[in-house]
C-alpha cells in the first residue's frame with residue numbers, strides 16, 4: 001500500500017536521491033584522498049539506516065499500543081500528522097468498530113486525498129480527514145468542528161514524526177489541547193528527541209549528520225526536545241501521567257534485534273495517559 005500511495009514519478013525521485021546519496025557515501029568511504037576518518041564516513045550511512053529503523057519501529061509501537069487500547073474498549077483513534085499512514089486501509093476489521101481521524105497539515109492531506117482518488121481505494125466509512133496547521137490552529141476547535149468526533153469517549157492519539165519539526169511552544173500547546181479535549185484515561189503515544197541531541201558536545205555523530213541533512217533540505221528540526229529525566233514532571237504539568245518512556249536501547253531490544261543498525265541514540269517513544 002505504501003508503494004502504491006507514492007506516485008510513480010515521486011517514487012522515482014526518492015529512489016534517484018537515495019542512489020545518489022549511496023554513490024556519494026561509497027565514494028567518500030573508498031576515496032583514499034578523503035581526510036575524514038573512516039568512522040565519520042561510516043556515520044553518514046548509519047544515520048540513514050537509523051532513520052529507516054526509526055520509522056519502522058514507531059509504526060509498530062503505535063499499532064501494538066493501539067491494539068491494547070482497542071481491546072480495552074477505545075473507539076476513536078486520532079492520528080496527528082498522519083502523513084502517508086495506511087492503517088485505515090490495512091485494518092478493515094478494526095474500522096468496523098473504530099472511528100479513525102487523520103489530522104494533518106492541509107497540504108499533505110490534499111496530496112494524499114488526491115492520490116487516494118487516483119488509486120480508487122475504497123474510503124472506509126469510519127475514516128475522517130481533518131486538516132490542521134499545529135502552528136496556527138487549536139486542536140480542540142478543529143476536532144470539535146467534526147460531527148463524527150465525540151469528546152466524551154476515551155480516545156487513542158498518536159503523534160509520530162512531528163514534534164521534532166515544531167517549535168517547542170507549539171508542541172506544548174498541542175499537548176495541552178489533547179489533555180483538554182480527551183477524557184481521563186485517553187492515551188497518547190508520541191516520539192521525541194532528547195535535549196542532548198541539540199547540545200553539540202553531547203549529540204551523537206549520527207544525529208549531527210541528520211540535523212545537518214534536514215536543514216540542508218529545508219526541513220530543520222525546530223523543537224529543542226524533552227529531557228527524559230524531567231519528562232514525567234513536564235507532562236504532569238500539561239495534564240498527563242507518563243505510562244512509559246522507551247529509550248533508544250529499549251526500542252532496539254523490543255523491535256530491532258538482529259539488525260545491523262540500531263535506533264537513534266536520542267530518539268524516544270513515550271506513552272502517556274490523560275489525567
Ligand SMILES: C[S@@+](CC[C@H](N)C(=O)[O-])C[C@H]1O[C@@H](n2cnc3c(N)ncnc32)[C@H](O)[C@@H]1O
Pocket residue numbers: 055058080081082083084085104105106108109132133134135159160161162165
Ligand atoms: C515525517 S511525517 C510523519 C508521518 C507519520 N506520522 C509517521 O510516523 O511516519 C510528518 C507529518 O507531520 C505533518 N506536519 C508537519 N508540520 C505540521 C504542522 N505545522 N501542522 C500539521 N501537520 C504538520 C506533515 O504534514 C506530515 O504528515
